[in-house]
Amino acid sequence: MFSPWQLAKKYIHYYFTASNGKGHGVHSPFVFEFIKKVLNDKRHFAAYDQVEALRKQLLADNTCLQVEDLGAGSAISNTSKRPIARIAKYAAKSTKFSQLLFRIVQYYKPATILELGTSLGISASYMALANPAASVITGEGSIAIAEKAAANFRQLAIPNIELVPGNFDNTLPQILARHTPVELAFLDGNHRLEPTLRYFEALLLHTTEHSILILDDIHWSEEMEQAWQQVQDHPAVTLTIDLFFIGLVFFRKDFKVKQHFSIRF
Structure with missing residues (x-):
């Protein structure tokens, strides 16, 4: 993973080179609609209070869990025993991005949602509450x-x-054999190049042109940046949106020319 200093430099570059977060100068109607109706939706939903109350509770819980780390290693501890409070602070998705996931699900209404990397369940809870009619399958x-x-x-x-x-x-x-097509997938698990691309390729066989793929921590490490670039370059991908901490991937066939947007958020 990149050091905090390296990440800060990358974020500053993103901030000053990304498109305006209000939609000014964005010529894609689809992306403009995403910015206006999802990214900048300022409504306060009741689910926000429910999940944030849980987050507050977890941040105060010093119970230790014996953790097996199957991904790219932990940024929070080198030991296998970790307090719930530290997992909630460093591994759970932030309020800002968890609530963005809620709004994405609430707006596009995917019926089948797959998450790889449950952690303590914050993001899965947000997505499930955003569309109670959806099936949310989350792996940890x-x-x-x-x-x-x-x-x-x-x-x-x-x-x-x-x-x-x-x-x-x-x-x-096993999940993909039982739940297909996947209309939204959130990959927040194994932050390495080869597994990320392998999971991406597996998901491609179970998506439609209207599916949405969200990759977490796309600038977390050199490997994740490589993975993000290779996903962008894939022939099936027609549109990507870089929000620095997450990347959104679309496969819509009505986008005749591949487009990439970096949007300030």
Whole structure:
């Protein structure tokens, strides 16, 4: 992973080179609509209070979990024993981006949502509450963290989440065999080049032209930047949006020319 200093430099470059976050100068009607109706939707939804109350509770929980890290390593601890509060602080998606995930689901209404990397269940909860009619399938590599996430889903009384614990290499084929097509996928698990591209290729076989793929931490490391570039270059991809911390991927066939946008958020 990049050092905090390297990330700061990259973010400054993104901030000053990205398109205006209000939509000025964006000529794609689809992207302009995304900026206006999703990115800049300032409404306050009741689900925000529900999930943020859970986050506050987790940030105060110093219970330690025995964690198996199957990804690119932890940015928060080198030990396998981690306090829930630290996982909530450093591994859970931020309020800003969790609520963006909510708005994406609320606006586009995908019926089948797949997440790789449940963590404590914050982002999955947001997505499930955004569309109660959707099926949300979320995979978590660490059994201990998965058990805590399951308890959090029960606490919030969210019925439309299926939690699948285990290594993604084993669980992803099983999930895709049962849930297809995937209309929205959020990849927030194994932050390495080869697994990220492998999961991307697997998902491609189970998407439609209206599916949305969201990659987390696209500038987290050199490997993730390489993965993001290769995803952008893939022939099936027609539009990508770089929000620095996440990247959105679209496959719509009505976009005749491949487009890439970097938008300030």
